[in-house]
Amino acid sequence: MIQEGLLCKELEVLEVRPIPGSPVAHLFLEPLNLPFTPGQFVMLRPKLWEYDPLWPRPFSICDLNSEYLQIFFQVVGKGTNLLLALRPGDKVTCWGPLGQGFPVADRALLLCGGMGIAPFIALCKQHPHPERLKLLFGHRLPLEVYPWQDISDKVEKRASRQESEEELLLFEEELRESIWQYAGKGKIFACGPHPFLKVVHKYLVESKAQGYLSLENRMACGVGACLGCVARTRQGLVQTCTKGPVFKAEELEL
Amino acid sequence: MIQEGLLCKELEVLEVRPIPGSPVAHLFLEPLNLPFTPGQFVMLRPKLWEYDPLWPRPFSICDLNSEYLQIFFQVVGKGTNLLLALRPGDKVTCWGPLGQGFPVADRALLLCGGMGIAPFIALCKQHPHPERLKLLFGHRLPLEVYPWQDISDKVEKRASRQESEEELLLFEEELRESIWQYAGKGKIFACGPHPFLKVVHKYLVESKAQGYLSLENRMACGVGACLGCVARTRQGLVQTCTKGPVFKAEELEL
Amino acid sequence: MSVDLRVNLSSLNLKNPLLSASGTFGYGLEFAPYGDLKTLGGIIVKGISLKPREGNPPPRIVETPCGMLNAIGLQNIGVEKFLEEKLPLLPEETPVIVNMYAQSGEEFVELARILDKAEKVAALELNISCPNVKKGGVLFGQNPLLAAELTRAVKKVVSKPVMVKLSPNVTDIKEIALAVEEAGADVISLINTLGGMAVDIYRRKPCLKNVFGGLSGPAIKPVALKMVYEVCRVVSVPVVGIGGISKVEDVLEFMLVGASAVQVGTANFMRPDTLFRLVEELPLKMKKLGIKSFQEWIGKLEV
Amino acid sequence: MSVDLRVNLSSLNLKNPLLSASGTFGYGLEFAPYGDLKTLGGIIVKGISLKPREGNPPPRIVETPCGMLNAIGLQNIGVEKFLEEKLPLLPEETPVIVNMYAQSGEEFVELARILDKAEKVAALELNISCPNVKKGGVLFGQNPLLAAELTRAVKKVVSKPVMVKLSPNVTDIKEIALAVEEAGADVISLINTLGGMAVDIYRRKPCLKNVFGGLSGPAIKPVALKMVYEVCRVVSVPVVGIGGISKVEDVLEFMLVGASAVQVGTANFMRPDTLFRLVEELPLKMKKLGIKSFQEWIGKLEV
């Protein structure tokens, strides 16, 4: 029960790299000297946040190596605006890696919507056989905005942009086909905004695929204590931060 | 009653210049195109303050010309720490010049303690006959930390550092003598921390000098509305922000 | 799309729902340099008493996380001076509502009579919720019988709309609201400040000379919103929401739970043009949300 | 200078005054990776009921200015599972206090009996102040007669110290405090959360599925401090201060106004090592202030 090594540390900001003309940015922090599983996340709280915002913010580990901890984030509100304002040398309180990442998979289909690409960057980098991975990426912003090039070309990757309702419907159809085709051949992992996950979930359940979804519920503590981030599962309401964020599709009620 | 021209503006930060190894710094903002009287102040609220700190912060106008509005400040808490973190291009909401500055004086003795030097920088710069001014400056930090060189050598200026209780008592004695000597010869202006003002006030009243004190009461609004900054005067409790910050010594009860 | 900002508070018609909260906007004039007072929905002035009051000794204010405590103690120039020196300078175009404070029912009635006669006063706000004074104040507001009695007495001598301002420092605010409605209140406003305190560990003393103060500002918004919602569900008179409002979103939140108008308090200290900016931003935000008039918004929370 | 951090809560001796607040520290184990649980003054676990409870449907939490609203609804694994699976893993060196929730007096008594028998439970905390449940909860805490009756019933079947946790959502908290003291409460803790609400103007819905929630965090500290001060002046049993505590200064403030110990709640979410850091920082701060032991500090506010 008691996990060792999940310490709360003050990490130095190495770089904040905004993508010009877009609401997204990369944050590089000094590395945590800890192993992680792609799909796990960290809680971040810049030292200059006193009480407002009150909570730390959860972010997927986009990459973690001996040189840096990388976060790929979108500016949506108060907290992410303040992340963007960080400067090299600033301190960020960080705890993690937290939660359950994606399970080990020899072959996998990776479905990502928008910022949901973040954990798959790490997954593709770490996978011993990237050629056994297939990745389908739906996005609204131009592709250049995303760390698309960080995903090895060995991965069978395909990006498709949705700017209209119609394109979104086409993408949903593409998701449906991919899932039905892949079901039985390997695991299917998905990460993205809630509406995207709902669609994926439906097809995963229908096709009886071995699917896993990563949820982005609101979190206060990240350590399983506040019971604020619960997801509805077959086992009842459970903490997304500790039992997830990655859940078996069949366990989840979305 | 209704003053025109005291607008609330968003000013750009031109420079933040910390004095290395000290808790003080200069803040340069784009100028306000408004006349002012030395002793007047502005309320500042960097745009990135949302609710915490809640209030703006009052600062004496250290200088205001066609190029910049200069604030000389000491980092003491939350707000001033955030001022120090401002970068060129950041926006600061500013209203003022506010309150009653020092009255016009052909000759004057200027008594300042520590950061209380700020309004006198402007006063000395603006005075048509700086040679008719005398300035006595008591300080705790090394003299280099203060904008001492910004005061023309034409001003008969004298600085004395107090690092111990004994030196403080000696300085009080010096204040007493200066005030008694100057009483009747011209106006006496004082600005500094509360204990310093209390001493000055006592001698001003005793010597029946024409004295004026600038108070630094806590302020919420700066415009006379909250009634939080009141000082006790012969007219009862009045707003320091609008009836002051500069008060006639004989009017005040400290 | 054009947007209609008008709202009604009983017989009082406002061009928009943005009022200043008493005690945070002085006598109105203090803010004239920062915007056009004529654009405001209404001006509620600092609490006025029969005789001038000096208020509590300083320190009277202290900053708290996302809020502040005040113990001003109703310093004011008295009704006479107010009517002579301040009221005439306020613009005709904006209804002036006078917030009243007195220590007894008789005093309240006397004050109300005087104000009712002043032509330029559009309505009265009965402050039965000030936590910072020894007598009167919140004591009236914590007891439904006393609150109702006082409301009834004032209503009897007044022809102008009477708004009663409630205290949040009660077990059940609905009970007080119903009591004053029953007693004839034309409008109910809430909340006044929450009782609070701050201490200085270095001096081992309370930060406020008065020891206790009233908590206001964004920190209390969730408490205010709940109470406004609860009161709106039980009364049928118009309700004015107060507490921590500083953004157009906040204004729309209070109206969504049922308030017909709002008062902006502490946010006036955050920057002196807050109210004027809200008046400008409100129609823009409404357009974005597709709200044509407040009829389709007030109380339309889907629960 | 050496500093003595020990304090007593009735017969319970604590090595320091820093306790976790119920519902914000899980079952304690969640925080073991971030510090040494043995260093804490005490651990108050999530509210426990006779049977497991699923709590309220999500969304259950929302951030507010310098605070948060929660409507967890007392989700917990039930007393049986708690005693079997959680309690044995907690360190012997730190008193474990169990926060109890039940829907009726009988259930409270039954639960208290069970917990009283569990050797490792050092004391009980009676939660009569939860605003997020339909039955029980705050209803007990808003009525002095009910509060006293419940306290008396629990005290009758229990030999361990009983701490009663009060709700701030009342007109006069002193009255409730006196009632439970009279009924035998060994310790009084306060405050629980303030009732509050948040709405989403884009969806026109409450942010919390439960509509209402409880406000906690730094925003409420001034309210908590006042109530703790007021209660400390009228009761003679030890009082535990709760509400917005996140820094050593806050701890010392609550003790200066009279609290014998404190509970740290929402601040555990700000960073998971908050309590452990406070345990380290407290003696350093006391040295700076020249406080040798809490005897010379508790209740020593100069008014």
Ligand SMILES: Cc1cc2nc3c(=O)[nH]c(=O)nc-3n(C[C@H](O)[C@H](O)[C@H](O)COP(=O)(O)OP(=O)(O)OC[C@H]3O[C@@H](n4cnc5c(N)ncnc54)[C@H](O)[C@@H]3O)c2cc1C
């Ligand atoms: C496990 C996990 C991993 C995540 N990984 C990433 C990541 O790698 N990159 C990234 O950019 N973001 C990620 N997120 C989301 C990120 O945490 C939020 O965007 C961030 O907390 C928003 O903070 P803010 O203060 O800027 O926005 P706020 O001011 O708090 O909110 C702004 C708007 O965003 C909405 N919002 C905020 N957080 C969430 C959320 N968790 N779910 C749904 N709506 C939300 C709010 O309702 C509001 O409308 C992750 C979330 C979780 C739970």
Ligand SMILES: Cc1cc2nc3c(=O)[nH]c(=O)nc-3n(C[C@H](O)[C@H](O)[C@H](O)COP(=O)(O)OP(=O)(O)OC[C@H]3O[C@@H](n4cnc5c(N)ncnc54)[C@H](O)[C@@H]3O)c2cc1C
């Ligand atoms: C008219 C006026 C002119 C001023 N001019 C200058 C100036 O030119 N340069 C400058 O450095 N400062 C000046 N001050 C003081 C300055 O406003 C405060 O130092 C500042 O507001 C502190 O903000 P903070 O958030 O950093 O500190 P906080 O976190 O608010 O407080 C930190 C500590 O400082 C104390 N403190 C803060 N403000 C005051 C105050 N006004 N009086 C007494 N104690 C206080 C607090 O009690 C606390 O102990 C002036 C104040 C006034 C009223």
Ligand SMILES: Cc1cc2nc3c(=O)[nH]c(=O)nc-3n(C[C@H](O)[C@H](O)[C@H](O)COP(=O)(O)O)c2cc1C
């Ligand atoms: C400095 C100050 C003075 C106040 N004076 C009064 C007053 O005279 N009469 C009154 O009814 N309310 C008074 N209030 C309460 C406000 O009108 C308002 O009800 C309260 O502050 C909550 O709103 P807010 O959070 O927007 O400030 C005062 C509040 C403050 C902060």
Ligand SMILES: Cc1cc2nc3c(=O)[nH]c(=O)nc-3n(C[C@H](O)[C@H](O)[C@H](O)COP(=O)(O)O)c2cc1C
């Ligand atoms: C998420 C959450 C869950 C809580 N659960 C309980 C509980 O089960 N029992 C209880 O007595 N109080 C509960 N509380 C109240 C806290 O123990 C505490 O009284 C309150 O949050 C105020 O303290 P704070 O401001 O330090 O958080 C809970 C608070 C929060 C934020």
Ligand code: FES
């Ligand atoms: S975020 Fe607190 S339990 Fe998951």
Ligand code: FES
């Ligand atoms: S600061 Fe508000 S009246 Fe002076």
